Amino acid sequence: MSSHQYDNYPARECNPRNGIANAMARLSTGEPLRIAYLGGSITQQKGWRIASRLWLQQQYPKARVSEINAALGGTGSDLGAFRLYRDVLQHIPDLVFIEFAVNDSSLPAERILKSMEGIVRQIWHHLPQCDICFAYTLTHTDTAILQQGRCTGSQGVMETLADHYGISSINLGLEIAKLAQDGKVIMKSPDRHIERFPGELLDVNSGATRNEQGIIPFSNDGVHPFADTGHQLYLAAFIRAFEQMKSAAATGVHHLPAPLHAQNWERAQLLGLSRAMLSGGEQLQPATSPLCDQFGHMVPELWRLRTGGRMNFRFAGTVVALYDLLGPDSGMVQIKLDDHMTQHPRFDPFCTWTRLAPLWIAEDLPDAPHTVTIEVLPDHFDKRSILFEENRQDFDLHPEKYDRYDWHAAAILILGRLL
Numbered sequence: 446m447s448s449h450q451y452d453n454y455p456a457r458e459c460n461p462r463n464g465i466a467n468a469m470a471r472l473s474t475g476e477p478l479r480i481a482y483l484g485g486s487i488t489q490q491k492g493w494r495i496a497s498r499l500w501l502q503q504q505y506p507k508a509r510v511s512e513i514n515a516a517l518g519g520t521g522s523d524l525g526a527f528r529l530y531r532d533v534l535q536h537i538p539d540l541v542f543i544e545f546a547v548n549d550s551s552l553p554a555e556r557i558l559k560s561m562e563g564i565v566r567q568i569w570h571h572l573p574q575c576d577i578c579f580a581y582t583l584t585h586t587d588t589a590i591l592q593q594g595r596c597t598g599s600q601g602v603m604e605t606l607a608d609h610y611g612i613s614s615i616n617l618g619l620e621i622a623k624l625a626q627d628g629k630v631i632m633k634s635p636d637r638h639i640e641r642f643p644g645e646l647l648d649v650n651s652g653a654t655r656n657e658q659g660i661i662p663f664s665n666d667g668v669h670p671f672a673d674t675g676h677q678l679y680l681a682a683f684i685r686a687f688e689q690m691k692s693a694a695a696t697g698v699h700h701l702p703a704p705l706h707a708q709n710w711e712r713a714q715l716l717g718l719s720r721a722m723l724s725g726g727e728q729l730q731p732a733t734s735p736l737c738d739q740f741g742h743m744v745p746e747l748w749r750l751r752t753g754g755r756m757n758f759r760f761a762g763t764v765v766a767l768y769d770l771l772g773p774d775s776g777m778v779q780i781k782l783d784d785h786m787t788q789h790p791r792f793d794p795f796c797t798w799t800r801l802a803p804l805w806i807a808e809d810l811p812d813a814p815h816t817v818t819i820e821v822l823p824d825h826f827d828k829r830s831i832l833f834e835e836n837r838q839d840f841d842l843h844p845e846k847y848d849r850y851d852w853h854a855a856a857i858l859i860l861g862r863l864l
Contacts, residue, residue, distance in 0.1 A: 762861015
């Protein structure tokens with residue numbers, strides 16, 4: 446099932462559907478409103494996420510509008526379904542914006558449907574009065590299809606799901622694509638603009654900055670907007686859409702209809718590791734490890750395994766993955782799932798820096814007991830050759846960063862249960 450079959454879904458800047466009546470009621474009566482932003486790097490930036498919250502606070506000064514930042518760069522809705530409880534639901538939001546269309550663009554439609562539906566059903570299972578809104582950002586490669594009035598494939602999958610559940614959606618990039626078609630926006634610009642808002646301050650009425658030719662530079666890379674241009678355009682789209690969403694439907698509990706996909710990821714779990722699973726590992730502590738300072742709030746715990754270190758666990762279920770770190774000091778792991786063996790370098794062209802990432806092991810397994818064994822291999826592969834050419838200078842300047850070949854494990858991701 447390819448996402449391309451959803452390319453003909455008509456693109457609208459806002460589909461209010463059942464709206465966000467519960468959130469609006471809290472704003473209107475001056476009650477606290479907790480907003481969760483679940484997404485990738487575009488939402489992780491200090492951009493439309495902060496701007497939209499500040500705008501809502503300005504519009505409703507009696508309400509205290511707070512934010513749950515659950516955005517994680519380089520990840521999509523598949524990982525989102527597993528980290529949802531830890532990063533979002535346990536903080537009890539009143540409104541959740543979900544932004545994964547860009548990072549999901551390369552995924553098969555069926556995977557998007559299963560993971561996004563799993564997110565929706567988890568939210569309303571745990572918090573039936575929490576409102577949801579899908580938010581679609583864009584890249585320079587999306588403009589052509591949006592200019593034709595059609596959604597991208599990933600947006601089309603999500604719109605189909607939004608129709609089924611009555612979820613509001615905002616296409617933050619639709620007007621930007623039209624402005625680019627008219628020559629009023631340049632998607633990739635060498636101009637340097639403000640990449641982050643100055644702290645928490647933002648003049649939401651200032652509009653997007655233009656260059657000397659009167660054109661708005663969107664971003665450097667066609668993906669991550671400048672704060673004073675691209676993210677200002679996202680904010681303008683958010684404000685226009687909010688005016689439509691706030692008057693739709695009535696307050697109350699969101700009831701779950703029958704799922705669109707019977708194998709959706711509603712049962713996705715992120716589970717911490719235990720000493721009993723590990724051989725040769727050490728648990729990192731905040732007092733001694735900078736990695737804990739950086740990632741400790743995002744995972745149950747963090748373990749380092751050196752060459753020869755092993756992890757073993759058994760589970761019953763259909764999907765299994767690992768949550769770990771990719772970085773300069775990462776090495777190679779060998780994974781045995783039942784009788785099937787694979788090897789995975791936890792190092793990629795971006796690894797001049799460290800980040801959390803999923804390591805997908807298997808999907809669509811028989812819903813039966815399975816055994817997983819992970820071992821850190823002694824392979825000292827050529828890291829420099831794997832890095833992007835522009836990143837090799839960092840290797841040459843700081844070779845000591847790349848000397849180790851360890852594995853940093855954070856959690857187990859399963860659709861099922863541990864045995």
